Amino acid sequence: MPKLVVSIDGVVIKEVQITKERTSLGRRPYNDVVIDNLAVSGEHAVLVMSGSEVSMEDLGSTNGTYVNGQAVKQCKLKDGDTIEVGKYSIRFVNESEGPSFDKTMVFKPGQVPAAAAATGTSGNGVVKVMSGAGAGREMALTKVVTTLGKPGVSVASISKRHNGFVLAHVEGDAKPTVNGSEVGAEPISLKSGDQIELAGIKMQFIES
Numbered sequence: 001m002p003k004l005v006v007s008i009d010g011v012v013i014k015e016v017q018i019t020k021e022r023t024s025l026g027r028r029p030y031n032d033v034v035i036d037n038l039a040v041s042g043e044h045a046v047l048v049m050s051g052s053e054v055s056m057e058d059l060g061s062t063n064g065t066y067v068n069g070q071a072v073k074q075c076k077l078k079d080g081d082t083i084e085v086g087k088y089s090i091r092f093v094n095e096s097e098g099p100s101f102d103k104t105m106v107f108k109p110g111q112v113p114a115a116a117a118a119t120g121t122s123g124n125g126v127v128k129v130m131s132g133a134g135a136g137r138e139m140a141l142t143k144v145v146t147t148l149g150k151p152g153v154s155v156a157s158i159s160k161r162h163n164g165f166v167l168a169h170v171e172g173d174a175k176p177t178v179n180g181s182e183v184g185a186e187p188i189s190l191k192s193g194d195q196i197e198l199a200g201i202k203m204q205f206i207e208s
Helices: none
Strands: 001-010 011-017 024-028 045-050 053-058 066-067 070-072 074-077 082-085 088-093 126-127 138-140 145-150 152-161 164-171 195-198 202-208
Touching: 053 164, 126 152, 152 195, 164 202
Parallel strands: none
Antiparallel strands: 001 011, 001 088, 024 045, 045 053, 053 074, 066 070, 066 082, 082 088, 126 138, 126 202, 145 152, 152 164, 195 202
16 A cells, blocks of 8 residues: 655655555645644655555645655656655655565675575664754664665665664765764674664664
8 A cells, every 4th residue: 555654854754655646745733634834835745556556746835845866747657756745755656556664775796685684583673863953863673675875975775684684875975874974885784772863863763
């Protein structure tokens, strides 16, 4: 079932399943997806589902709607597309299109795709945001691959493997750091308590 993953400053704040033919998005409380931000119009955009396909239409919003960095009036959404509304980033996930792990991952040379590496996993992992607008929020690392960051600035991934969790730099000029050390081409194994900094946001990795 298609869904929207809403985040700000790289922190996921809500997930919304798309179950209706029309799903409205805007600042007003009667919308299906409410984004309480002055940069978002009262009735900003609508998503229309037809079978397994979902299209998005901007409703003449003041500040526009962007998909993968391009201003759009109407477009068909693909799994992994990123919708930008004000300061919010909304990731479109349609798992019926293919594998359940993140299809937009960019694997570095020699890096093993996490889906192949994650045969049986260790404990559970959580990323706790320590700074910025989302400070105090926690994100459970329940998927094989979880992406963090701001597209176009710095994006990293945390992958579940049989012997623990690893963090890798995916895209962007600003590379993430773990305990102050920059992450290079090779993924870095994470230990509980490690301090991560990504796109100016400080986070802590906790494994149970």
